[in-house]
């Protein structure tokens with residue numbers, strides 16, 4: 001499990017540790033880990049060319065001390081001092097005594113000289129700002145970031161890519177064609193992950209994230225991201241004596257005569273979700289289409305362990321009755337798509353008899369659900385603060401909320417938040433949500449909690465998206481569906 005802590009939590013944990021350690025210990029631990037990663041990326045340190053982008057705070061100090069370690073091993077290290085008067089004094093002295101060079105930003109001819117050094121570098125270390133950064137890159141850092149992007153060097157961000165908001169992953173808009181954040185191949189982060197490394201757009205800037213343990217003992221995380229092993233532990237596996245009913249039966253109320261495809265896709269995905277059986281509940285003609293595609297499905301109402309309701313059911317009176325019938329069954333329920341639009345009309349009271357609910361809105365549906373709580377919002381507002389809105393919805397509806405998007409965020413009513421690390425833009429395709437609903441619904445029926453079903457469903461769905469788009473070709477929701485068994489194999493080690 002990857003865990004992320006807020007800047008405030010990191011600062012508090014750092015203060016507690018610094019109170020009992022000799023001064024400078026934490027920075028030395030950070031710099032040592034950073035230098036090891038950089039040396040690994042360089043392969044041969046002796047004779048390599050390393051450029052440090054050094055800002056005015058301790059993030060620059062980390063870069064300078066790590067640069068000193070590489071210089072001692074024979075690398076040519078040049079530090080570009082973006083705030084020459086405020087560069088970390090101890091770090092700069094260490095670099096110089098190790099044989100490294102520095103070039104202050106106020107030196108004559110700095111821009112051209114700095115760009116030449118960047119163009120010739122094997123590795124660039126971004127120590128402009130870390131958790132103390134506010135807002136995006138400014139001149140001259142923004143010009144350098146552009147030069148770094150055009151150079152062939154490996155880019156290593158120190159703690160987090162400069163310009164990325166550590167707590168939210170937000171990256172300010174591009175100004176005058178210059179990047180507002182540095183794009184890294186590898187980020188070496190200290191003590192714990194920062195939320196901005198796990199949430200887009202920040203996550204996309206961070207590249208591969210490596211964690212260096214510096215001994216921090218932070219409290220409960222503000223954000224979690226599951227890994228293969230976490231998902232493998234949660235996924236249902238049939239025991240020897242199990243029968244199909246013990247494995248869980250999912251009731252699926254999806255599709256309408258207008259949108260039969262949603263039912264077929266959701267059913268197909270549910271058959272790959274680990275439940276023992278599936279009951280389709282809906283119009284006769286849609287049931288026939290479902291049966292034609294998936295003969296293993298039972299058609300018609302009956303006893304189920306969980307329901308998934310909503311994709312393609314439409315929003316008329318008949319759909320309202322279907323949703324009400326599902327919610328009256330008092331089993332855990334997943335509500336998606338049209339089901340969410342209808343739920344938003346009645347607000348959280350419609351879920352009062354439900355033992356556990358999972359809501360899976362995209363940003364537009366989230367706006368409707370928020371209106372059901374009496375809160376006005378916009379799509380853009382939700383996109384810009386995904387974690388905050390997912391939390392508010394989870395608390396307001398007393399349900400787990402899976403907010404779909406470039407980074408899918410899952411919040412539970414207690415305020416715990418997960419981000420899904422496996423997403424891909426290829427999943428932004430018609431019917432993709434129906435696949436997620438069927439899959440997560442089946443996991444719910446198999447006995448996972450709404451939050452576990454959301455975390456595992458989003459994870460497998462994302463992996464399947466990657467597998468389906470493996471050749472870089474656009475894929476359809478049906479391709480994602482076909483890739484689901486491959487995603488299970490990947491997670492469970494086949």
Ligand SMILES: NC(=O)C1=CN([C@@H]2O[C@H](COP(=O)(O)OP(=O)(O)OC[C@H]3O[C@@H](n4cnc5c(N)ncnc54)[C@H](O)[C@@H]3O)[C@@H](O)[C@H]2O)[C@@H](O)CC1
Pocket residue numbers: 010011014026027030055056057058059060062128129130131132133134135136137138158159160190191214
């Ligand atoms: N907190 C910890 O536990 C540890 C922190 N360390 C390092 O210290 C960093 C935090 O250091 P600081 O608190 O000094 O803060 P930073 O070095 O992240 O940045 C703060 C400095 O940057 C300036 N600044 C802020 N936004 C800017 C922008 N957009 N453009 C240009 N300059 C900007 C500020 O005026 C301030 O001088 C961490 O990210 C990490 O790299 C490590 O040395 C080890 C331990």
Ligand SMILES: [K+]
Pocket residue numbers: 059126127128129130157158159160161162
């Ligand atoms: K940085």
